[in-house]
Every structure is written in C-alpha cells, then in structure tokens.
Amino acid sequence: MTSSENSEKETLPKDLSDAADGRCLKDMCGYIDVHCHLTGDEYGDISALIERLEEVGVRKVITAGFDIPSSQRGMYLAEKYPSVYFTAGFHPTELKKYREGDLDIIKSLLSHPKCVALGEIGLDYHYEDTDKPLQHKFFAAQLEMAAKAGLPVEIHSRDCAEDMYNFVKERAELLQNGALLHCYSHSAELALQFLKLGFYFSFGGTSTYKGSKRARKSMLALPVASLLTETDSPYLPPASLYGTFPNTPASIPEITASMAAVKELDENVMKAAVWKNAHTFFKKLNG
Numbered sequence: 001m002t003s004s005e006n007s008e009k010e011t012l013p014k015d016l017s018d019a020a021d022g023r024c025l026k027d028m029c030g031y032i033d034v035h036c037h038l039t040g041d042e043y044g045d046i047s048a049l050i051e052r053l054e055e056v057g058v059r060k061v062i063t064a065g066f067d068i069p070s071s072q073r074g075m076y077l078a079e080k081y082p083s084v085y086f087t088a089g090f091h092p093t094e095l096k097k098y099r100e101g102d103l104d105i106i107k108s109l110l111s112h113p114k115c116v117a118l119g120e121i122g123l124d125y126h127y128e129d130t131d132k133p134l135q136h137k138f139f140a141a142q143l144e145m146a147a148k149a150g151l152p153v154e155i156h157s158r159d160c161a162e163d164m165y166n167f168v169k170e171r172a173e174l175l176q177n178g179a180l181l182h183c184y185s186h187s188a189e190l191a192l193q194f195l196k197l198g199f200y201f202s203f204g205g206t207s208t209y210k211g212s213k214r215a216r217k218s219m220l221a222l223p224v225a226s227l228l229t230e231t232d233s234p235y236l237p238p239a240s241l242y243g244t245f246p247n248t249p250a251s252i253p254e255i256t257a258s259m260a261a262v263k264e265l266d267e268n269v270m271k272a273a274v275w276k277n278a279h280t281f282f283k284k285l286n287g
C-alpha cells in the first residue's frame with residue numbers, strides 16, 4: 001500500500017497541528033527513545049553520552065532491562081540522570097540465566113518511581129534451541145505481574161507472529177495498562193489486529209532503510225496516536241550510520257524524521273505526537 005492508496009488522512013488534534021510551525025507546546029518539544037539498552041559498557045563515558053543527547057534534543061530515554069543485572073543497572077542510571085527511565089523484566093532468550101527468586105527481584109523493581117514498564121518480555125523463536133514452553137511460562141507470569149503492578153509492558157516478538165498474537169489475545173485482560181510491541185517487525189495486517197487489542201508500536205533504525213518496506217507499510221497503516229520511536233541501542237543503527245557500532249539514542253531525530261516522511265507529516269508534528277503518545281502510554285513518565 002502506498003500513501004496515496006491510504007485513502008483517508010487522519011485529522012490530528014489541535015495541539016499537534018499547532019506544532020507544525022514550530023510553536024510546539026513547551027511540554028511536547030522533546031525527542032524520546034522508548035527502548036534502548038544503556039546498561040552495557042559499549043558507550044564509554046555514559047555522562048558524555050547523556051550530555052550529547054541533551055544537545056540533540058533527546059529529552060527522555062527508557063533503558064530496557066532484559067535480565068536482573070540490566071534491570072538493576074537501569075535503576076541505577078535512572079537515579080543518577082534525570083532524563084533516564086528504565087524497565088525491568090526477563091527477555092525470552094535470557095531465561096537460561098534465571099535463578100529461583102529472580103521474578104521477585106523484578107517485582108520489587110517495578111515499584112520504583114522511574115520504572116515505567118515491565119519488559120522487555122515476550123517470545124523469540126529465532127534460535128534452534130528455543131524452549132517454547134519455558135518462554136510461554138515466563139511471558140505469562142510477567143504479564144500477570146505487570147497487570148498487578150498497574151504497569152504497561154514492552155514486548156519483544158521475533159519469528160513468532162501467530163503465536164504472539166494468539167498469546168496476547170487470550171490474555172487481553174492482563175494488558176489493560178498498555179502493551180507496546182518494540183521494533184515492530186510483523187506484517188501491516190497483523191499490526192491492525194494488535195491495534196484492536198489497544199497496542200502501541202515502536203520503530204527504530206531499521207525502519208529508516210530504503211529497503212524496509214514492511215516497517216513502512218505498518219507505519220502507514222497504523223494511526224499516528226499508536227506510534228513511538230526507539231533505537232534499541234547499541235544495536236540497529238539508522239541509515240546514516242549503517243554498519244557502525246554502537247548506535248545511540250542520538251539517532252532518534254533521524255528516526256523521527258523518517259517516520260514523519262512516511263506519514264507525510266511535518267517533522268515537528270511527528271515529534272510532538274510521539275512525545276504525547278509516550279506520555280499517554282508510560283504514565284510514570286509524567287511523575
């Protein structure tokens with residue numbers, strides 16, 4: 001589907017259309033990275049990186065936990081830097097590291113004022129030794145924990161489209177606080193099915209590649225109000241940094257501009273919309 005086939009253009013709320021001439025409302029002017037990993041040692045001086053993000057207008061970043069150390073380190077960074085928030089959770093490909101009691105540690109992190117979601121959690125069937133029943137068990141348990149904590153979830157979903165859809169559809173009552181499919185990679189048709197369940201969708205560097213027809217099709221099919229920007233740093237650099245490492249949240253302006261182009265929107269409008277969506281989805285960003 002091309003944009004010209006996308007029959008009806010959405011009518012944006014007034015606060016967003018005001019953003020087009022740069023009269024961005026003060027609290028809607030920032031770029032945001034809703035999913036990155038700042039907890040590794042890839043970046044060198046993390047304080048210098050945080051300063052650079054301020055310079056390019058990335059005002060908030062959410063570093064996603066994928067095991068116990070990354071979730072705890074996320075909390076540490078969030079306490080040190082005002083612009084950093086974090087999520088806590090056990091990623092489906094990291095479950096071999098699981099030790100008795102780890103889910104209790106995740107649970108205790110969820111009550112931190114800057115822990116904005118439970119994640120990243122989900123299903124990943126990419127590797128040959130995938131233990132599907134184990135992944136299902138931990139995904140379900142963490143969805144329940146998020147529901148009890150009143151938090152949204154950040155979901156990782158790879159090579160498992162149909163199972164993922166059925167899994168979350170059967171547990172829709174656990175997703176009342178919101179669910180985000182990060183780095184959305186399934187079809188546009190399926191995106192619309194997830195949308196019916198109230199999902200949000202974030203797109204990163206790979207969506208800026210000329211060849212990434214699938215991500216663009218999904219963005220085009222989805223309403224602006226369901227879209228978010230992420231980098232998944234240090235991975236997945238955008239087109240201008242192709243082949244480099246590490247990627248950083250400083251790539252968010254490029255990703256936002258690319259999303260704006262796909263949606264045929266002014267860049268400031270896209271930026272304001274994503275900022276607004278993020279604060280609607282992650283309630284604790286407003287705290």
Ligand SMILES: [Zn+2]
Pocket residue numbers: 035036037064120232
């Ligand atoms: Zn990630």
